[in-house]
Amino acid sequence: MTGKGRAPADGARRRPAVTLDALVRAGLVVLERDGLDALSMRSVAAELGVRAPSLYWHVRDKEELLDLLADGLLGLGVPALPPIRGDWRIELRELAWAFRAFLNRRRDSVRVLMGRFPAGPGMAAVMEHQLAMLDRAGFSRQDAAYITYGLSTLVTGFVYGEQRPISAAVVAGVPVREAVTAIGDTIAAFPADTYPHLVATARELTTPHINERFEFVLERFLDGLAVLPRNPKHDQGGTGTAEHA
């Protein structure tokens, strides 16, 4: 997956008990089985039958391990990439829904991926696919780059918010801890004279129709893409934009 990584310099000696590959694999196992909060240097090391400090031979710090895990996660999602058939809008939509489904399926994956831009093979495969799709649709390279970045930001950000439990907080002069569990009721109970629109929209803001919400945001973005200029080219060559490669 991630290759050997640490260069063997001048010939491999006794093959080590831990490799970067095994480290990432173990990390993904722990992440899926016990969740991100339980993913510590010690727990990952234990998964490998090793003690925590050994990991620092292969990885600078936990942050670097998480970067690797992020790329590993993307690599896992690659098989689910929707095929390229010709309609960019349908394909982009499928891609977004598939990505969201993946993030919701793999435990804590969105927390690991959020804000990360891992320059590894997992990310490369996903982006290559997406860029090929957009190139075929005739988008400029600049637009394609922006779209790729924007769409992943959008989906990741959405799922991140979707997964966080809606946490109750303080309303002026009202007890917190034993407060209503439904945030909709909380909002509806706000003083309607100072927050008229908010109170009136309390229900709409807190509907549990999370899929419709996602669809709305996604389709608005896609609508915005539809008005971009495109340069249709139907040469099936596939590598139409790759120069001096």
Added chain:
Amino acid sequence: MTGKGRAPADGARRRPAVTLDALVRAGLVVLERDGLDALSMRSVAAELGVRAPSLYWHVRDKEELLDLLADGLLGLGVPALPPIRGDWRIELRELAWAFRAFLNRRRDSVRVLMGRFPAGPGMAAVMEHQLAMLDRAGFSRQDAAYITYGLSTLVTGFVYGEQRPISAAVVAGVPVREAVTAIGDTIAAFPADTYPHLVATARELTTPHINERFEFVLERFLDGLAVLPRNPKHDQGGTGTAEHA
């Protein structure tokens, strides 16, 4: 700001050294001065001249404190809300840019806000403003709710990614630690036969023009909103949608 919070039940005794209000204020001070990583129960307590366990009298756990801080942050941003004048697109654009600027100005605010939906007065003020804006523009309540949620997700997600240092990770068969610092070079160095589009787009993907990137994503979303049906009503009453209030 957040009121008294904990109800005094049956008459206030000796007025306490710590109040919910003071707690939040101290938390915000620590957050701005030392950053989120340095914000611990002990450091916030020290800011109040108190020991850590005392905080648990006012707050269930750190998570609840962070929820309160999130709402406190939003409250700080309220004065910067752009005025409502009549053009929803201009106003929404101003709002998004102002929000992003705020998130980039207040240290670690985006990390605290990300994924949180604090049902407090800070959030209420921001949302009331935004909903009033959208209501005046004639959007339906459902659309207004979706737009509000979507826009905040979009901006927050974008800034979160914007602030994270682009972390280098593994490329198949290439050393990691001493790897290139510029991620663009990394991508450009990928095998061009397996990732033709990616390699060709390496520059566009990693341009440092972060403002243009934000503008692109935002304007695409706004373009998408422009095609939504609206029900123009110019009654200046302001509370046009508030029923049985």
Added chain:
DNA sequence: ACCTCTCCCTAACAGTGTTAGTGACTGTCT
């Protein structure tokens, strides 16, 4: 004077990421 409630205290626990220093093993060179 007693009781009860509020609320901050000390002590402690289990856990975290991370560094220092050690030593065993392996392949290469003399």
Added chain:
DNA sequence: AGACAGTCACTAACACTGTTAGGGAGAGGT
């Protein structure tokens, strides 16, 4: 064969985290 150098996992430890248990000082109500 023996010395060397590199690889890589080990033990021990540090400073720190969130959080709970239990104690006790102060104040208001009866």
